[in-house]
Amino acid sequence: MSRPPTGEQLKACCAAAYSSDAVALLLGDSYHPGGTALTRRLAGALALGPDSRVLDVASGRGTTALLLATVHGAEVDAVDYSAANTALAQGAAQAAGLTGKARFTTGDAEHLPYPDSTFDAAVCECALCTFPDKARAAQEFARVLKPGGRLGITDVTVDPTRLPPELTGPGARIACVADARPLDEYVGILSAAGLRTVRTERHDHAMTRMIDQIEARLNLLRITAPDRLIDAGVGLDVAPAVLTAARGAVAEGVLGYALLIAERTPGGAAIRATDA
Numbered sequence: 001m002s003r004p005p006t007g008e009q010l011k012a013c014c015a016a017a018y019s020s021d022a023v024a025l026l027l028g029d030s031y032h033p034g035g036t037a038l039t040r041r042l043a044g045a046l047a048l049g050p051d052s053r054v055l056d057v058a059s060g061r062g063t064t065a066l067l068l069a070t071v072h073g074a075e076v077d078a079v080d081y082s083a084a085n086t087a088l089a090q091g092a093a094q095a096a097g098l099t100g101k102a103r104f105t106t107g108d109a110e111h112l113p114y115p116d117s118t119f120d121a122a123v124c125e126c127a128l129c130t131f132p133d134k135a136r137a138a139q140e141f142a143r144v145l146k147p148g149g150r151l152g153i154t155d156v157t158v159d160p161t162r163l164p165p166e167l168t169g170p171g172a173r174i175a176c177v178a179d180a181r182p183l184d185e186y187v188g189i190l191s192a193a194g195l196r197t198v199r200t201e202r203h204d205h206a207m208t209r210m211i212d213q214i215e216a217r218l219n220l221l222r223i224t225a226p227d228r229l230i231d232a233g234v235g236l237d238v239a240p241a242v243l244t245a246a247r248g249a250v251a252e253g254v255l256g257y258a259l260l261i262a263e264r265t266p267g268g269a270a271i272r273a274t275d276a
Helices: 007-018 021-027 035-045 063-071 083-095 134-144 170-174 183-192 204-224 226-231 239-251 266-270
Strands: 053-057 075-080 102-106 119-125 145-158 195-202 255-264
Touching: 035 063, 035 119, 035 145, 035 255, 053 063, 053 134, 063 075, 063 083, 063 102, 063 119, 075 083, 083 102, 119 134, 134 145, 134 183, 134 195, 145 183, 183 195, 183 255, 204 226, 204 239, 204 255, 239 255
Parallel strands: 053 075, 053 119, 075 102, 119 145
Antiparallel strands: 145 255, 195 255
16 A cells, blocks of 8 residues: 655645646636636735735745735745746746846745744735645744734635545645635634634635636647647546536535635744644
């Protein structure tokens, strides 16, 4: 019997997937449900402005960080586990003339490479669900936020007791589903780290729209560029069943998407991430 993957192996696998051309082909510029429209709503809830110093955790190819720098004028640091994504994001910042406003670093959300109490706000979109040690990542969010600093999260929610088998394998974990948690469990994880949730919103319809988008792109690429999908490891025979299962899970309330705003409590700074 093979051993389950370690946390480091899971992080490396997710990083490789989200820096691949296959994901870019299927998801486009924004890698999370709701796209940049939901990112703008998240930024508005955080009341970001030109004086804000913001951290974007799991920044991917830099779409969110560059939006926060251009639309809100914020000074943004961004960290991603994938060195390939960091390089692509740095290139995008240079092309946009934003290297002075948006800095990209390769690093681990469970070991953020920043001093204590550095940021006014932090964002993490559709990524906490993939972190093997969510509690530690939440502690790191709290550690790098200033007192009163705010965290904005958008993420997949699930009822793990009702997930269909198509959405429980390794591929589903990379797709942000298999290890996602119910909304109240995210609130509990943040609370234990010293982050008090002050606002939650349901955006389940954004999940359905993303499933529709992926299906449309998959069908187009199946006709126009099947070799690119096969080379990228996309299972053309399996994908339709997975998408159908995901759409049904959203309709039945098993799978969804949520926005959370949390604030670092006075005691949050005392909660420090430590090595196991």
